[in-house]
Amino acid sequence: MNAKRALLYFILFTVFSCSEDSKDLEPDEPADDIFVLPLVVHVLHQGEPIGEGTNLSDERIKRQIEIINEDFKRKTNTPGFNNHPDGGDSKIAFVLAKQDPEGNPTTGIIRVKYGVDEIPDDVPKFEFEQYAYLSYWKSENYINIWVVPYPDNFANVLLGKATGPDSNLPGDDLFQKPLPGGAEGIIINWAHFGESKIEGGHHLGRTLTHELGHYLGLLHTWGNRVCESNDYCEDTPAVDHEVTKEESYLGCNGEEVMIANYMNYTPDYVMNVFTNDQIERIHYVLEKSPRRTSLLTSPGLENSQ
Template identity: 55%
Template sequence: MKLEKSTKILLTALLAFNVLLTSCSKNDDSVGPSPIPEPGNEVVYLPVVVHVIHNGETLGEGPNLSNERIERQIEILNEDYRRKLGTKGFNDHPDGGDAQIEFVLAKKTPGGEQTNGINRIDASQINVPDLGYNQNHYAQYAYWDTSAYINIWTTPLPESAVCLSLGSATGPETDLPGTEFLTIPGPNDADGIMVNWIHFGESDIDCHARFGRTLTHEMGHFLGLLHTWGSGECDTNDFCDDTPAVDEHVFGSVPYLGCAGEEIMIGNYMNYSHDAVMNIFTKDQIHRMHYVLKNHPGRNALLTSPAL
């Protein structure tokens, strides 16, 4: 979850990379629902639906985001995950990589009708119980089959929430160590991603989070990634060997020395860094996402979704 210091932070999972390699080796020969190619060999595609929750505003005004802004956000997401040359998502760091994951706005609704992947809901016309700012509350307005769609809700928070509340995401339950620290949805909980409409896509707001990286960060959690600082311990943190160890939350845009005097990776998408400097997923982080896509039944099912 990419939030400011005063906002509560979702519990993050801890994962030892050496255990991850062992787990991957252990499962390589197993028959899963849909095999995932190794990163770098083939691109995988994941369908998303953007539920635009608004309060009756005209299309393109306030929380009722324009199609163009939503489409541009998905474009940014793909620039970041594909490390595309000529975009803010490119880096030439030796530990960086192309995640070989692309996101596609759904082409069919659960009922089989054609869609542009944007589902607009006027919340002023619907009465639902007040469950607070969480996925369960917004899922009452719209919630599509999680085996076929990644549900994303843009939430109609007031403009006073700019730079205060950015987004949150649920995580996948797998056999990997640290799963207990993820926000795993229970039997009656919604699974998906929330993003404050103000931080969805590009804008000229007076905030460091204005280039669409909130969704990049939250999608990382949805696919099983941790914050770089993990539990806040130098010898554990996120257990990715190629993310320099850090034992505290990372904010800002200027790198500094973390554990053992090593410079932190300020540009990593799994920090709370400024959008302007974010530009890297490491190879270990990429392998973790592909492990989740291979071994989590719900995430794996997305690969063959009829919504594609």
């Protein structure tokens, strides 16, 4: 996603990376061996009817959720499958929230007409806070995803962003963090949410897969751009620069770069690998990071009474 290098909407886009020595990670086993995480998708649109323009259809949103589940589960017979010896099934499932913060039934899809003029001046000029003013559910219980109506010229320039978790993992300081006690979640350019016909290689729904990786504690494969420490995942071959190419090449120490890793900027059709060390890192975050662990017992996972 070479798109992420560029400009911002309200603030500079902060580069994320990937970090922690997997040997130090000893997460508890998740209940039933599967982590289930609740999502709420806030569609910030420009007033179009549902299914037109920035007001994405329910079908496109639901297909996007299928895609991230295929990717994180390394599901056979889907583009998310790989037979790489270091690739793994993350044992994570994502579901649209079943009840809202008030305990009412919900589809997990919220639609709000977007208008910058509606945001008061006293709301921090920080993109996550700006969108949270329009629509936000408590991040202890929900992964907030804002589908944002960026201008057309932002397509393939700004794909998405995410806040990283609080943890004691090396590289924690490289994540974009929320304001103290503030809103957090994932921002996705509407043009790159789900499957579309947009040109540029980022049209198969892998932007959300990548940003969920950041939200759950993964850094880019090039990490801190230092070959020796890199992303601290031993089974992601070291590289000290952004990975954008579609064909494999040699990185640090003459190792072949893992271009298929979801934490690269490669085109969507190339991506299909989370490594075992990356998965261990994610599990550690889900067991140890406060606003990630609480997701596992969210009321949003249960049907409303």
